[in-house]
Amino acid sequence: MSGALQFTKLSESGVPGADARGIYYLRVIDEADALVAAMKAKKDGAAVVVGGGYIGMELAACLCLNGLKVTMVYPKPFCSKKFTLSNQATTGPFQ
Numbered sequence: 594m595s596g597a598l599q600f601t602k603l604s605e606s607g608v609p610g611a612d613a614r615g616i617y618y619l620r621v622i623d624e625a626d627a628l629v630a631a632m633k634a635k636k637d638g639a640a641v642v643v644g645g646g647y648i649g650m651e652l653a654a655c656l657c658l659n660g661l662k663v664t665m666v667y668p669k670p671f672c673s674k675k676f677t678l679s680n681q682a683t684t685g686p687f688q
Contacts, residue, residue, distance in 0.1 A: 602618060603616060615631070617631060619648060619652060628652075632655075632656060632659045632661065633659075635661065636659070636660045636661075637660050637661070638660075638661050638662070639661060639662045639663070639664070640653075640656045640661045640662070640663050640664075641663075641664050641665075641666060642656070642663060642664070642665045642666070643665075643666050643667075644665075644666075644667055645665055645667030645669065645672035646667075646672075649665060649667065649672075650665075650672055653665050
């Protein structure tokens with residue numbers, strides 16, 4: 594993507610609070626283990642998933658299955674480009 598800013602971690606973007614507790618990444622096994630531990634510790638909690646691609650949708654589904662209320666944030670009016678029909682996507686929190 595020409596001219597697009599891409600960051601591996603939120604802290605690389607310079608956003609204040611990017612190093613706050615409770616922000617998780619899902620790139621390597623250790624990060625996945627930390628995320629699973631957080632899910633187990635926050636039953637009936639809430640989570641925000643940034644990204645509506647395959648991994649983001651799978652993560653949102655896992656969080657929901659583990660009792661968390663999930664809100665997804667993504668830049669399009671639908672999730673992954675493969676899910677463009679209005680009856681296949683949602684723009685609000687999963688219940």
